Amino acid sequence: MKAEDLKNNKEYKYGFTTEIENIKSPKGLSEETVKFISNIKKEPKWMLEWRLKAFNRLKVLKEPNWQKPKYPKINYQDLYYYSAPKSASEKPKSLDEIDPKILETYKKLGIPLDEQKRLNGIAVDAVFDSVSVATTFKDELTKKGIIFCSISEAIQKYPELVKKYLGSVIPLSDHYFATLNSAVFTDGSFVYIPPNTKCPMELSTYFRINASETGQFERTLIIADKGSYVSYLEGCTAPMRDENQLHAANVELIALDDAEIKYSTVQNWYPGDEKGVGGIYNFVTKRGACRGKNSKISWTQVETGSAITWKYPSCILQGDNSVGEFYSIAITNNFQKADTGTKMIHLGKNTKSKIISKGISAGNADNMYRGLVEIKNKAINSRNYTQCDSLLMGNKCGAHTIPYIKNGNATSTIEHEATTTKINEEQLYYCNQRGLDQEEAVSLIVNGFCKEVLQQLPMEFAVEAQKLVAISLEGSVG
Amino acid sequence: MLNIKNLEATIDNKLILKGFNLNIKPGEVHAIMGPNGSGKSTLANVLSGKSGYEIKGEIKYNGKSLSELSTEERAQKGIFLAFQYPLEIPGVNTNIFLRTSLNSVRKANGEKELDTLAFLKLIKEKSSELGIDEKFLSRQLNVGFSGGEKKKNEILQMKLLQPKLSILDETDSGLDIDALKIVAQGVNSYKNKDNAFLIITHYQRLLDYIKPDFVHVLSNGKIVKTGKAELGVQLEKTGYTNLV
Ligand SMILES: Nc1ncnc2c1ncn2[C@@H]1O[C@H](COP(=O)(O)OP(=O)(O)OP(=O)(O)O)[C@@H](O)[C@H]1O
Numbered sequence: 182m183k184a185e186d187l188k189n190n191k192e193y194k195y196g197f198t199t200e201i202e203n204i205k206s207p208k209g210l211s212e213e214t215v216k217f218i219s220n221i222k223k224e225p226k227w228m229l230e231w232r233l234k235a236f237n238r239l240k241v242l243k244e245p246n247w248q249k250p251k252y253p254k255i256n257y258q259d260l261y262y263y264s265a266p267k268s269a270s271e272k273p274k275s276l277d278e279i280d281p282k283i284l285e286t287y288k289k290l291g292i293p294l295d296e297q298k299r300l301n302g303i304a305v306d307a308v309f310d311s312v313s314v315a316t317t318f319k320d321e322l323t324k325k326g327i328i329f330c331s332i333s334e335a336i337q338k339y340p341e342l343v344k345k346y347l348g349s350v351i352p353l354s355d356h357y358f359a360t361l362n363s364a365v366f367t368d369g370s371f372v373y374i375p376p377n378t379k380c381p382m383e384l385s386t387y388f389r390i391n392a393s394e395t396g397q398f399e400r401t402l403i404i405a406d407k408g409s410y411v412s413y414l415e416g417c418t419a420p421m422r423d424e425n426q427l428h429a430a431n432v433e434l435i436a437l438d439d440a441e442i443k444y445s446t447v448q449n450w451y452p453g454d455e456k457g458v459g460g461i462y463n464f465v466t467k468r469g470a471c472r473g474k475n476s477k478i479s480w481t482q483v484e485t486g487s488a489i490t491w492k493y494p495s496c497i498l499q500g501d502n503s504v505g506e507f508y509s510i511a512i513t514n515n516f517q518k519a520d521t522g523t524k525m526i527h528l529g530k531n532t533k534s535k536i537i538s539k540g541i542s543a544g545n546a547d548n549m550y551r552g553l554v555e556i557k558n559k560a561i562n563s564r565n566y567t568q569c570d571s572l573l574m575g576n577k578c579g580a581h582t583i584p585y586i587k588n589g590n591a592t593s594t595i596e597h598e599a600t601t602t603k604i605n606e607e608q609l610y611y612c613n614q615r616g617l618d619q620e621e622a623v624s625l626i627v628n629g630f631c632k633e634v635l636q637q638l639p640m641e642f643a644v645e646a647q648k649l650v651a652i653s654l655e656g657s658v659g
Numbered sequence: 660m661l662n663i664k665n666l667e668a669t670i671d672n673k674l675i676l677k678g679f680n681l682n683i684k685p686g687e688v689h690a691i692m693g694p695n696g697s698g699k700s701t702l703a704n705v706l707s708g709k710s711g712y713e714i715k716g717e718i719k720y721n722g723k724s725l726s727e728l729s730t731e732e733r734a735q736k737g738i739f740l741a742f743q744y745p746l747e748i749p750g751v752n753t754n755i756f757l758r759t760s761l762n763s764v765r766k767a768n769g770e771k772e773l774d775t776l777a778f779l780k781l782i783k784e785k786s787s788e789l790g791i792d793e794k795f796l797s798r799q800l801n802v803g804f805s806g807g808e809k810k811k812n813e814i815l816q817m818k819l820l821q822p823k824l825s826i827l828d829e830t831d832s833g834l835d836i837d838a839l840k841i842v843a844q845g846v847n848s849y850k851n852k853d854n855a856f857l858i859i860t861h862y863q864r865l866l867d868y869i870k871p872d873f874v875h876v877l878s879n880g881k882i883v884k885t886g887k888a889e890l891g892v893q894l895e896k897t898g899y900t901n902l903v
């Protein structure tokens with residue numbers, strides 16, 4: 182497909198490219214690349230050593246291949262691991278210093294960064310390819326002792342916090358992609374909420390892949406100290422390209438005693454065209470540790486984009502009485518594939534987890550829920566409830582559910598329910614007879630199907646997500 | 660308003676309507692009776708634009724050929740079908756469904772869409788007229804509704820959308836005596852000189868409440884007899900034996 186055709190493909194409205202001068206690392210994965218990244222970020226020695234440890238570990242690891250969606254072998258030597266707009270090489274100190282082209286890009290994406298038009302009550306960290314280009318509302322947050330900045334900045338300014346928590350949930354050598362990320366991660370967000378503080382606004386990061394032949398290796402670390410609360414949201418888009426691009430993120434959450442973290446994702450990476458050409462490989466490791474007693478971590482994800490989505494946001498329920506939740510909508514259309522779900526590992530007593538997964542498939546797409554619920558023998562009186570619903574549109578798509586269940590004690594219970602439904606012609610006819618056209622009817626039925634998950638999102642984003650759900654399924658019936 | 664000439668409808672290679680003729684003028688109430696399987700629901704489906712039928716002949720609605728209009732366009736232009744078997748749509752809140760429906764119709768007719776508050780006021784009024792408890796409206800559309808409740812919900816939608824041509828397919832079946840009266844009152848209060856009704860029923864008792872101008876007997880895909888209201892009373896006594 183030519184660039185021209187890509188431009189004509191209007192269905193993905195975030196598919197534009199920003200013409201901007203970049204600084205790139207040498208091509209390919211090598212010690213030199215790792216050093217280049219660490220150096221350009223002016224990282225302390227301990228950080229470089231940590232990266233190199235991961236890089237050396239990577240040499241003996243193999244890419245996993247148990248997942249359902251198969252993909253052509255990725256040539257890791259053919260990728261750039263760092264690409265940043267030249268104008269951002271010295272991180273702008275104020276928004277006035279940001280390259281107008283970047284501001285324009287975010288404006289087009291509906292994320293205004295300039296002072297007057299900021300999103301109401303939402304602090305945004307904007308990550309463009311490999312660097313964070315802006316963080317809004319910083320001053321207000323600082324007053325409360327809340328740290329919200331790019332991870333690069335945190336490494337410089339808060340090394341003790343980073344050293345203590347980075348890799349504490351996703352160990353450096355966890356698995357291939359996590360280790361790859363540990364070696365070459367470029368940017369992402371860092372959040373620290375001090376004890377007994379309720380973060381007064383939504384924190385959000387907006388990830389944008391712009392450069393071609395570039396992988397994005399996001400690293401996010403969120404720490405909620407004792408008795409604190411934070412709600413964090415990430416959004417993602419990328420230009421339309423006929424190559425597949427890799428986004429391999431690591432996200433670590435830590436909730437201490439009585440703390441709560443709510444993490445929401447609206448993922449709308451470029452999904453590829455209707456023939457299955459191009460699109461993002463979204464291979465992400467997200468893991469949260471409910472480290473303290475009575476702590477809570479809740480993952481909500483709306484996954485509509487990417488050629489392949491492969492991720493299992495998980496909770497490790499260490500603290501007694503801690504709670505883990507996973508709410509997911511995964512939509513696959515055309516040739517998109519998703520293999521997603523969660524892991525709930527119960528270690529503490531009286532721990533609870535809840536999983537609500539809604540998979541929607543249309544076209545030739547394939548949607549897999551894969552989830553592990555493991556209650557260890559010491560986690561007495563623990564409970565899990567899982568509900569997996571699949572909605573099929575048409576006859577060429579697929580939905581699969583694989584629950585792995587391990588209950589290590591007799592006082593705990595695990596409950597699993599699953600349903601598969603098809604949007605049927607009769608239902609659509611009924612809606613049409615009431616004056617709704619096909620798109621309206623589908624969006625009404627689909628939004629009804631996903632309601633429980635959409636309700637979990639912060640208000641402003643629920644509306645956006647609802648629209649996104651409808652758009653991703655446009656033209657998939659009738 | 661509606662002119663049907665020599666209508667033939669085939670589905671899955673089965674010819675069901677076999678030269679059907681009917682003319683309906685504004686303000687008229689037509690009843691169609693006839694044995695099971697004679698093609699009554701098929702007629703309702705064809706008029707409302709359900710897909711899957713092969714159609715021959717001519718159907719004109721306000722002078723225009725219906726075949727050019729999609730199902731939703733017909734609905735937007737005032738054709739309403741109260742289904743014999745209303746569909747359940749899990750997950751979809753009844754209120755939201757009704758509002759989306761009303762606003763689609765309003766939008767298509769160049770009217771302003773109603774906001775949530777205006778809608779709730781309107782729906783409250785309409786549902787109390789039909790003795791429908793508001794609690795139903797916050798449930799999933801038709802899910803777990805009893806047979807009679809589903810039928811009442813259809814009439815509620817009719818009153819909300821204010822159609823020109825209302826086709827009621829066995830709306831009386833499954834209603835208890837009180838509900839039957841309420842539904843009939845609902846129809847009567849909506850009836851005026853500009854709109855028309857096509858009422859499909861097996862029983863005279865509905866026609867005791869809603870007085871038809873014409874009663875047609877449909878048998879084997881054709882109208883075999885047309886009469887005034889008395890025909891219904893007579894059929895109740897004699898059945899279809901002499902006609903079909
Ligand atoms: N898809 C189909 N394929 C074959 N035959 C069909 C199909 N749909 C309907 N029919 C047949 O068409 C005939 C007319 O059906 P229709 O539902 O219109 O009858 P009806 O007059 O409404 O009956 P009732 O009084 O029982 O509601 C029936 O014999 C039915 O079995």
Ligand SMILES: [Mg+2]
Nearest residue numbers: 699700701743
């Ligand atoms: Mg019938």
